[in-house]
Amino acid sequence: MRAVPRPQTVEGLAALAAIAVILVAAVAIGLSPVRDRPLVAIGFLAVAVAAGGVLGAVVHARRARTRRVSQEHAGDAVGAWFSAPTLDGFPAEALAPLLPANNPPNLSRLQTAWVLATHGHDAVWLERHLGLPGNVARLLADTAHRRGASPMW
Incomplete structure (x- = not known):
């Protein structure tokens, strides 16, 4: 059986990536010339929005796959608990x-x-x-x- 990563791990990585993007953007905006700062800020904002969209799609796909796999395994478990041998002797x-x-x-x-x-x-x-x-x-x-x-x- 393949181990499925915990959703908390993915969410934690997403939070760290967001913090890293914010820090890089702040440094880049601070080091850019004053007249170019709005353009640099808009560029970083666009990159952050695109990265967030991609990350959201990946997390959504992973959760859907995990949900589907767990539902498949739940059906197996129900069959095992309520099989003929387990119900043997039911009065x-x-x-x-x-x-x-x-x-x-x-x-x-x-x-x-x-x-x-x-x-x-x-x-x-x-x-x-x-x-x-x-x-x-x-x-x-x-x-x-x-x-x-x-x-x-």
Whole structure:
């Protein structure tokens, strides 16, 4: 897997480049003859605007590429967490009578709770963080524990 540079590094380099351009422009304007100073200042301003445009385009392209790559990897991760082996033993039939009639948790929330329970989260944690009814959270945690969940701590 290829390492992606941090956006902060690119932004830091851009800030250093901007400071360098400002310093060079200040020195060049100070050393130029008085009658040529406005022309030198306009020239440096034009160069700075062009460099900023190019830098902005490069940063935008890099962020778009990073976003696209991370979305591709996120899809892989979701598939790994919610595959047939991880959902093995999910107590769908036992959960059905425990779900409230009005506004029951959706299947993806229940499956998320199941995966977290198989990784050692207890019923209180599932109830608090996923907003599940207590009896549903207890059933998922107890079933996962009997299945052999690894403790979180």
